[in-house]
Amino acid sequence: RLMxxxxxxxxxxxxxxxxxxxQGAVPDLVVDTNGWIWLYYQSASVGKxxxxxxxxxxxxxxxxxxxxxxxxxxxxxxxxxxxDPEIQLGEDGLFRLFLTWSESxxxxxxxxxxxxxxxxxxxxxxxxxxxxxxxxxxIVKVGKTxxxxxxxxxxPDENWHGTSQDGRTFTADRPMRFAVNGAYCMMAxxxxxxxxxxxxxFNNACxxxxxxxxxxxTRDGRKWVAEPGVRLDADGLDTLEAPGFGVADPAIGRLxxxxxxxxxxxxxxGTRVERSRRL
Numbered sequence: 001r002l003m004x005x006x007x008x009x010x011x012x013x014x015x016x017x018x019x020x021x022x023q024g025a026v027p028d029l030v031v032d033t034n035g036w037i038w039l040y041y042q043s044a045s046v047g048k049x050x051x052x053x054x055x056x057x058x059x060x061x062x063x064x065x066x067x068x069x070x071x072x073x074x075x076x077x078x079x080x081x082x083x084d085p086e087i088q089l090g091e092d093g094l095f096r097l098f099l100t101w102s103e104s105x106x107x108x109x110x111x112x113x114x115x116x117x118x119x120x121x122x123x124x125x126x127x128x129x130x131x132x133x134x135x136x137x138x139i140v141k142v143g144k145t146x147x148x149x150x151x152x153x154x155x156p157d158e159n160w161h162g163t164s165q166d167g168r169t170f171t172a173d174r175p176m177r178f179a180v181n182g183a184y185c186m187m188a189x190x191x192x193x194x195x196x197x198x199x200x201x202f203n204n205a206c207x208x209x210x211x212x213x214x215x216x217x218t219r220d221g222r223k224w225v226a227e228p229g230v231r232l233d234a235d236g237l238d239t240l241e242a243p244g245f246g247v248a249d250p251a252i253g254r255l256x257x258x259x260x261x262x263x264x265x266x267x268x269x270g271t272r273v274e275r276s277r278r279l
Contacts, residue, residue, distance in 0.1 A: 001268045002027055002041060003240065004062045005232055007260040010191070010198060010252070011215070013232045017240060020056055020065060020263060026136055027251040027263045028189060030089040035256035037062060038118055039263055040070065040085035040097065053085050053099070055119060061255055062263075070097075072113055074123025077104045082111065084136040088167065096167070097121050098128075098137045098148075110137040110150060112168060130160040130172035140190025141167065142197045142221035149176070149187035149199070156204055157184035163221070180214045180226050187216075189252045191260075195219060200231060200262075202248040210234050210246030213264065232264060242267035 002020040005013040023044035030038050036059050043054035046069045055068040075082055082099035089095055095115040102108040110128035113121035127148075128134060134150040141147075146164040153160050153175045162170035178185045178201055185201035196219040202211050213232040216224040234246040241247070245267035253261050 001241070001266050002039075002263055003266060005262040005264060006062075007262065008258075010193060010254075010260045011227065011229070011231065013213075013260075013262055015232075015235065016062070018062065019240070020062075021067070022268055024054070025265055026084050026249055027265065028086050028138075029251045029253045029261075029263060030087050030095075031253040031255060031261075032089060034059075035061070037253060037255075037261065038087065038089070038095075039065075039251065040087045041263075042083050042085065051083065052081060053083065053097075057118075062261055068119055071120045072097075072099075072123070073121065074113070075101060075111075077102065080108075082113075086110075086137045086139055088139060090167075095121070098139060100135045100137065107133045108152075109134045110148070110170075124168070127168060128160075128162050128170040128172065130162060130175075132160070134160050136186075136188075138187050138189055138199070139167070140197045140199060141192060142218060145221055146170070147190070147197075147221050149190075151186050159187050176224070178216055178224065178226070181209075183209055185214060185216075188213075188248075188250050191252050191254065193217075197221070198227070199224070200250040200252055202246075202250065210244055211248035213247055213250050213262075232262065238269045240266070240269070242269040 007013040027041040039056040046052040053070040056065040082101040084100035086098040112124040112127040115121040133152040135152040146167040150160040158175040162172040164170040183203040190199040249265040
């Protein structure tokens with residue numbers, strides 16, 4: 001289940017209790033110059049197709065959404081399909097979609113596809129190969145350097161890390177670890193902020209705690225410092241979010257009014273809930 005929270009400062013988030021979609025995961029988003037939210041995510045079903053990248057577009061700060069199938073051309077291997085979308089929108093209006101994908105018989109790493117309309121993407125090539133399985137890429141620009149993080153490192157407490165000067169192809173360097181309250185985190189989504197960049201992360205489930213969303217700040221992309229507190233915690237109710245799972249996989253954007261929007265993942269509880277309604 002993908003849900004919405006908002007914040008005036010990017011640190012203190014409040015739930016809007018609005019479901020974007022069910023059967024969705026690993027969201028990522030950009031906000032364009034019109035203020036539209038372009039939300040990409042992995043959908044369990046898109047029409048008759050299964051486990052495909054989908055798009056939800058909002059022109060009213062997340063109050064309502066229009067859904068589209070994302071067309072990916074040029075990926076040659078029939079299976080598995082590209083997944084784990086990470087979206088970047090350039091000043092020139094070019095959409096860059098980074099995906100987890102594997103050539104036939106090879107390990108999955110990060111690949112790039114580009115689009116002018118945000119719906120029809122054309123295969124470009126390999127973007128990041130750290131020498132091991134890399135899944136769910138996340139990218140942020142700090143100064144003049146782009147940074148990528150990906151899961152699937154040598155151990156559950158590591159994030160693959162790489163840098164780039166053009167934002168298209170990344171060179172791997174040493175894996176990085178990010179810990180909060182005794183639990184290691186997976187980097188999920190970054191955004192430029194005054195003085196540097198902030199990356200939102202969630203604690204890995206293997207550490208025995210419910211998922212919580214934290215953040216790390218950097219001035220130079222090399223030293224990352226955990227910011228105090230929790231950005232979003234489990235709500236403690238069973239109406240919209242299943243107890244015990246918590247919140248994970250945050251996607252972050254800045255709206256035209258300067259506030260922040262977060263789309264996060266939670267688990268559907270056993271009760272039936274109508275989607276796209278305030279409760």
